[in-house]
Amino acid sequence: MITVILKHHKEESLKRFHPWVFSGAIYRIEDEFGNEKQPEEGDWVRVVSDSGEFLAFGQYQIGSIAVRIFSFEEDDFDETFFVRRLQSAYELRRTLGLIRKDNNAYRLVHGEGDGLPGLIIDVYDGTAVMQAHTAGIHYIREALAEDLIQVAGADIRNVYYKSETTLGYKTEARQEAEAEGESVNGYLIIDGKPVTSREAGKQLESTISDVALENGLKFHVDWLKGQKTGFFVDQRENRALVEKYAAGRRVLNMFCYTGGFSFYAMRSNAEVVHSVDVSKQAISFTNANVELNFPGDERHKAFAADAFDFLDGKCPGSLFEAGKPGYDLIILDPPAFAKHKKVLRNALRGYQRLNAKALEKIRPGGILFTFSCSQVVTKDDFRCAVFSAAAQTGRRVRILHQLHQPADHPINIYHPEGEYLKGLVLYVE
């Protein structure tokens, strides 16, 4: 195996089990004979200190994070390694009570949070949607899919691989696939058996159910065309909290995507539920989900509109139009405003502007659910942006709940970067 030797004193973060090695920390890389070696992306490497002490095993990648660590134990890395890690991820979801008759949508693997850097797996009623964020995971995707079937038994019958947008543009893995004129996306396993050709896969695809259950509500999940793995499983518990407050209220679900929050509000007898998303596709997903859960229910209306236009009362039919009563429960769940530290300031201004608009418009006694899923925006940054927004409106605002990602998106305690979703529930007078 290839050995990555760190510079003097650069072993400190690995000794605290942080799972990344940055390229700047590397002194030299050698093959098994001690010759200098340039690894290929996805190669397995041992990482040692400058004095030769074993530190960890990981996968090499090209870029500022040069090695993603899978294990800190020297004899841990054998042919059962991935089965053991997947087993542990699966056991945790069982412990969390997420695999039930009325709930079969959950995140099974959350990257570093499950000791499997670069790998995301979401499960929707027997279909696992697998996403690689590194070339290393891409190269072992088929073996991982088979391990998954072995671990989950009857709970997972199909594995769809979806990494077109998550594998870096520069990775050879992606370039290779594209040079052959093929998308990297496709089924790896259908009905428990590996898919041998795309043609064979196509024929079987129509047998796969695309309806998953979350807390008893039904959702079409379009992993072929939808965002991320097709659905945002990370808001499950926060949606359930909306259900507690929505009875009798006029609810606005802003940035609705497939409409998740809206159906919890409808189930709790909200008076009106309006779902808004700028994407027409998202609105058609939402409307299809209304038909699954509350066919013909006139309390719901979906709007394909920009958030600010809607909040400014520019959309016919909204309750922000002149003479209409407005909303008394608003959900703001925008896409990540900052993907990098460099744009953090702008993102914070964006959160402030958006929240100020909603806080200005919400009816007295209203409840605002507001979120940020930007990893680079900390809990404190976000709270500060919302605080500034509140101060700008001058309204009396109290924090009722501080929300976060659910337990099937666990945070490795040694890897605080895994924390990304935060939210506040505010009572506005």
Ligand code: SAH
């Ligand atoms: N709340 C959703 C997830 C939201 S994802 C859920 O529970 O599943 C963010 C959504 O914001 C995306 O669907 C995207 O299309 C939408 N969006 C992005 N920019 C927008 C804008 N300016 N106005 C309205 N919607 C927007």
